[in-house]
Amino acid sequence: xxxxxxxxxxxxxxxxxxxxxxxxxxxxxxxxPSDKTACxxxxxxxxVALDVASGAADFGVLVCRTGAGMSMAANRFQxxxxxxxxxxxxxxxxxxHNGANVVCIGADLVSVEYALEIVKTFVSTPVxxxxxxxxxxxxxxxxxxxxDASGLLKDDPEVFEAIVAQTRQEDTExxxxxxxxTSSRACREAAGSVLMNKYAEGYxxxxxxxxxxPVDAVEELARRRACELFGxxxxxxxxxxxxxxxxxxxxxxxxxxxxxMSLSLDQGGHLSxxxxxxxxxKLYNIVPYTVDRTSExxxxxxxxxxxxxxKPKILLTGASAYPRKIDFRRIREICDKVGCLMxxxxxxxxxxxxxxxxxxxxxxxxxxxxxxxxTLGGPRGGMVLCxxxxxxxxxxxxxxxxQGGPLENIIAAKAVCFxxxxxxxxxxxxxxxxxxxxxxxxTVKDRGYRIVSGGTDNHLFLVDVKSTKGITGxxxxxxxxxxxIVVNKNTIPFDSESPFNTSGIRVGTASVTTRGMKxxxxxxxxxxxxxxxxxxxxxxxxxxxxxxxxxxxxxxxxP
Ligand SMILES: *Cc1c(COP(=O)(O)O)cnc(C)c1O
Numbered sequence: 001x002x003x004x005x006x007x008x009x010x011x012x013x014x015x016x017x018x019x020x021x022x023x024x025x026x027x028x029x030x031x032x033p034s035d036k037t038a039c040x041x042x043x044x045x046x047x048v049a050l051d052v053a054s055g056a057a058d059f060g061v062l063v064c065r066t067g068a069g070m071s072m073a074a075n076r077f078q079x080x081x082x083x084x085x086x087x088x089x090x091x092x093x094x095x096x097h098n099g100a101n102v103v104c105i106g107a108d109l110v111s112v113e114y115a116l117e118i119v120k121t122f123v124s125t126p127v128x129x130x131x132x133x134x135x136x137x138x139x140x141x142x143x144x145x146x147x148d149a150s151g152l153l154k155d156d157p158e159v160f161e162a163i164v165a166q167t168r169q170e171d172t173e174x175x176x177x178x179x180x181x182t183s184s185r186a187c188r189e190a191a192g193s194v195l196m197n198k199y200a201e202g203y204x205x206x207x208x209x210x211x212x213x214p215v216d217a218v219e220e221l222a223r224r225r226a227c228e229l230f231g232x233x234x235x236x237x238x239x240x241x242x243x244x245x246x247x248x249x250x251x252x253x254x255x256x257x258x259x260x261m262s263l264s265l266d267q268g269g270h271l272s273x274x275x276x277x278x279x280x281x282k283l284y285n286i287v288p289y290t291v292d293r294t295s296e297x298x299x300x301x302x303x304x305x306x307x308x309x310x311k312p313k314i315l316l317t318g319a320s321a322y323p324r325k326i327d328f329r330r331i332r333e334i335c336d337k338v339g340c341l342m343x344x345x346x347x348x349x350x351x352x353x354x355x356x357x358x359x360x361x362x363x364x365x366x367x368x369x370x371x372x373x374x375t376l377g378g379p380r381g382g383m384v385l386c387x388x389x390x391x392x393x394x395x396x397x398x399x400x401x402x403q404g405g406p407l408e409n410i411i412a413a414k415a416v417c418f419x420x421x422x423x424x425x426x427x428x429x430x431x432x433x434x435x436x437x438x439x440x441x442x443t444v445k446d447r448g449y450r451i452v453s454g455g456t457d458n459h460l461f462l463v464d465v466k467s468t469k470g471i472t473g474x475x476x477x478x479x480x481x482x483x484x485i486v487v488n489k490n491t492i493p494f495d496s497e498s499p500f501n502t503s504g505i506r507v508g509t510a511s512v513t514t515r516g517m518k519x520x521x522x523x524x525x526x527x528x529x530x531x532x533x534x535x536x537x538x539x540x541x542x543x544x545x546x547x548x549x550x551x552x553x554x555x556x557x558x559p
Pocket of ligand 1: 179240241242243244269270272318319320345346347348371381382
């Protein structure tokens with residue numbers, strides 16, 4: 001067991017004696033000071049807090065005249081729970097109940113012999129793991145979701161209010177929006193960091209501004225991790241979003257008027273794949289393909305025939321609302337036959353790819369674009385992966401082609417997100433997203449709802465509410481929203497309704513899986529969805545489900 005100890009000048013004598021005595025039974029790191037010269041207590045509290053927060057030490061001991069200043073300073077750090085202890089009872093209770101990991105002692109308040117006893121009691125008392133204490137400690141951690149932004153309470157209460165509202169919504173509702181997820185605290189820390197302050201036009205080692213060493217390091221880390229995680233030859237982590245990642249590929253490889261063949265928006269494709277109202281549809285000649293009318297799945301033979309006829313420069317696959325696996329090997333064959341570039345937009349399934357729950361497009365495609373905030377669960381942003389031979393073209397398309405300075409804080413959060421996937425522990429998570437989706441989908445289907453393509457292989461499915469209940473996706477989504485279940489209306493292939501009304505809803509399981517929900521919870525949620533959709537005018541059912549959903553959400557806290 002490792003103990004880190006420090007004091008200010010007021011606690012110096014006691015600290016010196018304690019450090020020596022503790023060294024007889026423990027590994028002790030003494031962070032100073034080394035004499036009684038007047039010094040500033042936060043410097044020493046910070047040093048101890050960093051050692052404990054990083055895991056370099058198991059416990060911290062801080063001594064000043066009252067212990068109060070030290071505890072305040074140490075408690076500013078994540079994962080630090082610093083308690084002032086005046087008695088051995090204090091030490092016992094704060095360990096058991098609060099799981100304190102730093103003990104703060106007032107040198108004016110207790111004798112040095114008793115102080116030693118307090119510290120020994122502190123480090124030898126185990127944390128009480130009974131339900132009520134775990135629950136309360138969890139609430140302390142959860143309060144941090146708000147306290148992270150609580151400076152705004154004074155500086156900008158209106159913005160703080162919006163953050164409170166989002167926090168409450170996440171805490172009390174079931175989020176099934178297939179394109180959303182819940183970011184980790186680590187990602188949010190990086191995204192909100194001072195890296196936001198830096199202009200860094202260019203790329204690591206070749207910037208237009210001075211002072212870029214810190215951001216060079218973080219961007220290089222993000223690029224390297226992206227390549228390692230996805231097995232890519234080159235990564236550009238600067239695109240601000242998924243749409244601009246796609247723009248980068250088009251700008252790098254196409255001239256205006258060139259042909260892109262892509263899945264059309266109303267069939268599950270994305271705006272940036274050539275929608276008429278998007279830059280992609282305005283600049284390029286778009287040849288849309290569809291799913292098969294009967295199976296509602298991609299028909300690779302039909303895609304091949306169409307591509308052979310229309311000779312696109314880029315054949316683009318990937319979707320926002322396609323519930324089935326995509327056969328990238330088959331798409332590669334088609335591209336080789338046609339002699340066109342293969343581009344895959346894996347925005348929705350990137351997390352499944354990273355976790356091995358969907359085949360990776362990277363070995364097959366010339367370009368893979370993605371967002372980092374959907375199943376991947378990182379910050380809102382985009383990325384392009386490509387073969388080395390296209391690296392230069394992609395990099396110049398992003399900067400100076402279409403963007404100025406990169407968002408280095410967001411790039412840092414991307415790096416954090418990639419690292420979270422690299423350990424391999426998230427493989428189970430990716431599998432669980434898909435497993436949860438299968439169960440949720442089956443539950444709704446068993447209640448008589450028509451599922452587009454009959455099921456799902458990934459993190460989302462589409463319910464045809466129009467043919468099942470004669471209602472629009474818009475009405476279905478509104479009723480579910482009133483019941484605390486958040487989905488989105490979505491067109492289904494060959495939809496007879498307008499994109500504003502739609503015949504379907506899209507349901508995804510990334511966010512609920514991040515919260516730790518599993519199959520039993522999916523059965524509950526699926527049953528609620530059917531209960532609400534069976535009669536969208538029944539507000540009593542909506543209220544009942546809202547209450548039950550809130551109870552369930554409370555049991556699965558958002559990270
Ligand atoms: C979400 C998505 C994008 C990009 O979205 P942005 O909002 O621009 O980040 C791109 N392609 C697909 C397939 C998507 O689903």
